[in-house]
Amino acid sequence: MNTKKYAIPLIFVILALFPPFFLSQYWLHVMIISLFYAMMASSWNLIAGYTGQISFAHAAFSGVGAYASGMLAVNLGVAPWLGVLIGTGVAAFLGIGLGYLCIRMGGIYLSLTTLGFSEILRIVITNEDKWTRGTMGLQVPGFFTVYSKTSYYYLFLGVTVLFLILIHRIIHSEMGLTFRAVLNDELAASSSGINTIRVRVLAFTLSSAMAGLAGGLYGHYLMLITPDIPSLGQMFLVLAMAVIGGMGSFAGPVIGAFALEILSEYIRIYGEYHVLLFGLIALAMARFAPEGVMGILHKGWRSKLIDVRG
Amino acid sequence: MSTPMLIEGKGLTKSFGGLAAVRGVDFHLSEGQIVGLIGPNGAGKTTLFNLVSGVFHSDTGILLYKGMNITRLKPFEICRLGVARTFQIVRPFLKMSCLENTLVGIIGRNNKNGGREERREEAQKLLKFIGLGKSGQTLASHLTLIEKKRLEMARALATRPKLLLLDEVLAGLNPSEIIQALELIEVIRTQLKVTIFWIEHVMGAIMKASDRIIVLDQGEKIKEGIPEEVVSDPRVIDAYLGESDA
Numbered sequence: 001m002n003t004k005k006y007a008i009p010l011i012f013v014i015l016a017l018f019p020p021f022f023l024s025q026y027w028l029h030v031m032i033i034s035l036f037y038a039m040m041a042s043s044w045n046l047i048a049g050y051t052g053q054i055s056f057a058h059a060a061f062s063g064v065g066a067y068a069s070g071m072l073a074v075n076l077g078v079a080p081w082l083g084v085l086i087g088t089g090v091a092a093f094l095g096i097g098l099g100y101l102c103i104r105m106g107g108i109y110l111s112l113t114t115l116g117f118s119e120i121l122r123i124v125i126t127n128e129d130k131w132t133r134g135t136m137g138l139q140v141p142g143f144f145t146v147y148s149k150t151s152y153y154y155l156f157l158g159v160t161v162l163f164l165i166l167i168h169r170i171i172h173s174e175m176g177l178t179f180r181a182v183l184n185d186e187l188a189a190s191s192s193g194i195n196t197i198r199v200r201v202l203a204f205t206l207s208s209a210m211a212g213l214a215g216g217l218y219g220h221y222l223m224l225i226t227p228d229i230p231s232l233g234q235m236f237l238v239l240a241m242a243v244i245g246g247m248g249s250f251a252g253p254v255i256g257a258f259a260l261e262i263l264s265e266y267i268r269i270y271g272e273y274h275v276l277l278f279g280l281i282a283l284a285m286a287r288f289a290p291e292g293v294m295g296i297l298h299k300g301w302r303s304k305l306i307d308v309r310g
Numbered sequence: 311m312s313t314p315m316l317i318e319g320k321g322l323t324k325s326f327g328g329l330a331a332v333r334g335v336d337f338h339l340s341e342g343q344i345v346g347l348i349g350p351n352g353a354g355k356t357t358l359f360n361l362v363s364g365v366f367h368s369d370t371g372i373l374l375y376k377g378m379n380i381t382r383l384k385p386f387e388i389c390r391l392g393v394a395r396t397f398q399i400v401r402p403f404l405k406m407s408c409l410e411n412t413l414v415g416i417i418g419r420n421n422k423n424g425g426r427e428e429r430r431e432e433a434q435k436l437l438k439f440i441g442l443g444k445s446g447q448t449l450a451s452h453l454t455l456i457e458k459k460r461l462e463m464a465r466a467l468a469t470r471p472k473l474l475l476l477d478e479v480l481a482g483l484n485p486s487e488i489i490q491a492l493e494l495i496e497v498i499r500t501q502l503k504v505t506i507f508w509i510e511h512v513m514g515a516i517m518k519a520s521d522r523i524i525v526l527d528q529g530e531k532i533k534e535g536i537p538e539e540v541v542s543d544p545r546v547i548d549a550y551l552g553e554s555d556a
Contacts, residue, residue, distance in 0.1 A: 174417050174426065177406075181414045184403035191363055191397075193389040193418020193469050 009164075016157055020150040028149045034261040035156040036218045039163050041241040041253030043210035046167055048239075049248035050176065051203045052183040056235055057098065057114035060121045061208040062215025063230020064091045069216040070140040070225040071131055080143050084216035091212020092205055099204040103197060118232060126227045137226035140219060152221050159217060163210060168250060170206070179203055183248075233275075240282045246292025255293050315377070316341045316505050317393070317473055322361055322371035324354075331357040333529040334371070339473065344499060344506045346520035346537075348513070350549055353526040355509045356398055359475050362507070363395045364388040375473075390420050394471035396462040398478050398509070402450040408461055409433050409446040415468025433468060440464040440494070455482055467498070473505045474498065480512040488515055495519065517541065525549065 019031055044058045068090040069083030078086070102113035125132045132138060144151050170176050178199045181189040190196045219225040228234060237260070245256025260278060267274040289296050318338040324331050332354040339345050347355050360366045362373065364385040373381045380388055394415070403411050412433035416422065422429065437443050440460045445453065450461055459479055466474060476495070480488050492515055498504050510516035516523070517537040525533040525540060527549040533540055540546055 174413070174429075177410055177413060178417060180406055180410075181403050184405055185401050187365065187385070188397070188401040188403065188465075189414065189418075190385040191365070191389055191395055192415045192465055193386050194414065195384075195386045 013161060017154075020153050025149055028153055030261060030265050032149065032153050032156050032221060034258045035153075035160045036214055036221075037238065037241055037257035037261050038160050038254045039156075039214035039217075040211060040238045041245065041257045042163060042167055043207045043214065044238055045242050045247055045249075045253045046170065046179075046210070047203050047207040048242065049253075050171060050179040050183060051200055053103070053200060053204065054111045055114045055204065055207075056111055056232070056239075057118045058207070058211050058238055059232070059235035060114075060118035060230045061091045061095060061211035062218065062234075063121060063125065063227075064094055065212030065215035066219030066225045066229050067125065067132060067138065068212075070138045070219050073140050073220075074138060075131070080141060080216075080220045084213060084220065087216040088209050088213040091215070092209035095205040095208025095212075096201065099201040099208075103200045103204060115232070118230065118235060122227050122230050122232075125230065132227075135227060137224045138219075140223055140225055142223050143220050156217060156221070159213070163214075164250075164254070166210075171250065175199075175202070237278070240278050243282055244285050244292055246294030249292065249294035249298075252292050252294035259293070315339075316375070317362065317507075318374045319358075319362070320372050320374075322358070322368045322373065324357055324361055324366055324368050330529045332361065332368070332526075335526070335529075335531050337524055337531070337534075339505055339507055341472070341505050342499065342503065343521045344495075344508060344519055346516040346523040347507065347509045347526065348511070348516060348523060348540075349526035352528075353549075354529040355526055356477060357529075358526070359395060359477055359507075359509065362388075363393060363475060386418065389418060389469055389471075392470070392472035393475065394466035394469045394473070395475035396459065396466055396477055396479060398481075400455065400458040400462055402453070402458050402461045402465070404451040405449065407447050407449055408437055408442055408453070408464075411450055411461055412436050412464045412468045415465040418469055421470075433464075436464045436468055440467070441490075456487060463494075467502065467504075471504055473507060476506060476508045476510075478509055478511060480510055480515055483512075488512060492519055513541075 020028060023031065040058065040062060044055070047053045047055055065084070065087035068087035069080060072078035072083040072086060073080055098114070098117055102110050105113065126134055128134060143155065171179075178189070178194050181192070181194055182196050182199050186196050215229055219229065241256035241260050242253045243256070244260065245254065246252025264274050264278075267277060285292060291298070316339050320336055322335045323333050335354075335358060337345075347358065349355055357366065361368050364380070364383050364387065367382055371381070372379060375388070375391055375393065378391075380391065383391075403414065409430065413429060416429050416433055434443070434446055437446055440463055442457060442460055442464065445457065450458065453461060463479070480491055483491060495506065496519070499506055508516065508520065520537055523535065523537050523540040524531060525546050532545050532549060533543050
């Protein structure tokens with residue numbers, strides 16, 4: 001039972017070790033970016049898919065992580081490894097703050113407040129010159145003394161796998177059960193002794209911290225941190241990945257991240273129109289397969305393997 | 311009153327936009343009792359339950375649980391003190407299995423005791439007790455209405471309540487199912503030592519099961535007493551027949 005359960009993820013991880021041996025530098029870059037989006041979409045799924053809180057501040061929190069680490073590196077010479085961890089902490093801290101402020105509102109108000117937070121952060125970063133260098137961006141050092149895409153690929157792969165293990169454990173823990181209870185029916189959860197506000201702030205904080213970590217890694221990989229990282233364009237891309245892959249499913253956001261990132265490389269020649277195409281795909285999915293790619297796969301499996309579960 | 315008071319409400323009032331759904335209601339339950347709450351539609355019965363379980367907070371009046379003021383507590387705090395409920399329109403966690411539904415009630419407790427496995431066992435035992443022993447892995451959305459009601463009861467019992475608020479658990483049940491449900495409720499009262507506050511429209515059943523009946527009409531308590539007294543009271547009959555003595 002246990003070996004079977006771990007076999008498929010293990011095969012994927014082993015297969016994921018090979019790309020640097022045969023991919024060009026360009027496609028290796030695409031893989032690294034895909035891994036970043038996989039982290040972003042999966043951690044966003046933790047709040048949106050499992051506790052039903054549609055936050056638009058996820059990209060903003062990745063920006064918090066990136067800028068916190070970047071500014072520490074540039075101004076104080078803090079090593080990126082340490083900076084990224086501090087950035088994660090700062091994102092978590094802001095996550096608690098924003099969480100407590102707006103989670104009581106719930107629903108659409110939470111979305112609007114996080115949207116506002118996201119835009120305020122982006123505008124401040126864009127207009128600030130001394131610390132964030134505005135639209136010019138912050139030039140930061142990388143993680144490795146010798147630049148190599150292969151090293152970054154394995155770093156991103158390692159952290160993504162850690163993220164996924166952590167998310168898997170959270171979902172299948174009793175804490176994850178309370179997340180799902182709150183998503184299913186907040187009043188019933190509250191009447192069953194669940195402190196729903198605490199559950200939602202906890203999910204929000206965990207998810208924000210993960211975005212902060214992903215953003216920090218991303219910034220030190222690009223070695224240039226710009227206001228594009230905490231932008232709403234980035235946010236909606238992450239959202240589209242989670243929705244198309246399948247919100248509330250474990251593998252969905254990862255599939256969505258790779259599918260959209262790779263697709264966007266092929267349609268890059270059409271310029272801004274690729275955003276339009278993503279929108280159309282997301283709309284079509286919302287209409288015909290609201291549970292995303294994972295929903296479609298699940299239906300296929302269920303009809304074939306109806307007796308195997310349990 | 312020789313038995314100690316478990317819960318007591320004094321002068322509870324709750325208005326929604328100028329309309330008093332509950333007005334100056336006093337009530338009390340002693341440990342081990344079954345008290346029925348009846349009244350025509352819109353009388354304020356469910357609103358009173360929402361006040362007791364902390365979903366709403368009363369505008370005026372005071373709510374005491376074991377002598378402690380719980381008027382302003384949140385639903386999860388009241389639940390952890392020992393007041394659990396079911397809902398008139400059932401609200402199980404639809405996308406979760408029956409076992410998971412029941413586990414939520416256990417996890418919500420202050421005193422979870424034991425490890426994860428023990429909690430799963432406890433949830434399974436509760437499901438068996440309630441008659442859903444074979445449905446542990448079934449999604450709540452796949453259950454029939456009756457089974458959903460049972461599941462809500464299991465989830466409520468998982469919180470180890472001292473007081474259980476039942477909101478029309480018999481509605482939609484056929485006569486033989488009503489008899490089963492009454493037996494179950496009696497077992498909950500005697501074996502699990504749970505006090506029961508019970509809204510019901512199935513008159514025969516509630517009259518038979520209750521020690522005392524409280525009648526609400528248009529937000530006010532119009533009668534309280536043993537079932538025999540209540541059914542013969544002209545004001546109660548008026549309220550149900552929709553006549554007015556004005």
